[in-house]
Amino acid sequence: MSKEKALWLLFGLQILLTASSIAGIFKDDTFNLVVTYLPLALLVLHACWTLTARRGLTFILLAGLIGWAAEAISLHYGTLFGGEYIYPMQPSLFGVPFTIIIYWAVFIYTGYWLVSSFLYWFGRTKPNYKRGSLPFLGLLVFADGLAVMAIDLFMDPISVRAGSWTWMDGGPYFGVPIGNFIGWFVVTVLMTGLFRLFEYYKPQPDPQLSKSIFLLPVLGYLLVGVNFLVNAISYHMFLLAAIGTLLVIVPAVVNVLLYWRRTDSPPSQSKR
Numbered sequence: 697m698s699k700e701k702a703l704w705l706l707f708g709l710q711i712l713l714t715a716s717s718i719a720g721i722f723k724d725d726t727f728n729l730v731v732t733y734l735p736l737a738l739l740v741l742h743a744c745w746t747l748t749a750r751r752g753l754t755f756i757l758l759a760g761l762i763g764w765a766a767e768a769i770s771l772h773y774g775t776l777f778g779g780e781y782i783y784p785m786q787p788s789l790f791g792v793p794f795t796i797i798i799y800w801a802v803f804i805y806t807g808y809w810l811v812s813s814f815l816y817w818f819g820r821t822k823p824n825y826k827r828g829s830l831p832f833l834g835l836l837v838f839a840d841g842l843a844v845m846a847i848d849l850f851m852d853p854i855s856v857r858a859g860s861w862t863w864m865d866g867g868p869y870f871g872v873p874i875g876n877f878i879g880w881f882v883v884t885v886l887m888t889g890l891f892r893l894f895e896y897y898k899p900q901p902d903p904q905l906s907k908s909i910f911l912l913p914v915l916g917y918l919l920v921g922v923n924f925l926v927n928a929i930s931y932h933m934f935l936l937a938a939i940g941t942l943l944v945i946v947p948a949v950v951n952v953l954l955y956w957r958r959t960d961s962p963p964s965q966s967k968r
Contacts, residue, residue, distance in 0.1 A: 706738050718926050732795055735802050756801050762887045763800025767792040778875015780864040807843035808888050809913035817954035824899035833896055840888040841881040848880040850924040850940035857931050911955050918948035
């Protein structure tokens with residue numbers, strides 16, 4: 697079996713598990729562990745294949761580490777997210793649940809690829825010191841931050857309603873402080889800024905992969921949005937459902953539509 701088929705089969709399994717979770721078919725701890733850690737496995741495989749093993753693992757570890765550090769500092773030494781919050785008892789590292797660390801890695805990675813894939817569909821590649829400019833690189837990093845912040849704008853109110861964490865003093869956005877989203881934006885920009893800057897000066901050779909592989913994280917981003925949409929509707933949070941659809945689902949759908957307009961080969965690295 698090819699790597700591409702293996703990735704798509706795992707993603708198909710992720711869709712089935714997500715649908716089962718939404719429908720409430722399975723609720724035991726083992727099922728929840730699989731639902732939580734399968735996206736991480738997909739991330740590792742996809743990153744190692746598309747970015748090379750060294751770059752891919754570095755990206756995932758750095759995303760999780762920076763997200764964990766920001767959370768740990770906020771929990772123990774003063775918040776970086778606009779207010780005090782607590783997590784319920786669960787396996788954690790210095791008070792930060794392992795699931796939250798995984799969220800950081802998964803969301804930053806999918807946001808990074810959502811932005812990068814738009815370049816490919818328009819026949820361009822990531823900027824580097826030979827072709828492209830640092831201001832354009834900064835624009836991509838800014839877009840990374842917006843893509844990941846959009847996920848949290850959808851996720852946080854739902855997670856608070858579900859009891860996944862609690863904001864002690866609430867906030868103006870469905871009970872969540874605005875500083876939380878600024879924090880998510882800053883953490884993402886710091887992470888992807890470091891990685892994209894490295895890519896700028898150390899560009900990766902053309903991986904010569906089917907463009908469908910670049911689409912897979914985008915579909916993961918879309919799946920996250922659909923999952924939150926169903927939850928928002930089930931909680932009768934219809935305004936949040938509309939906001940999340942606009943900020944998360946629509947960009948992903950547009951990305952998929954642009955994909956269908958392209959030929960079945962990745963862009964040449966000689967293009968900007």
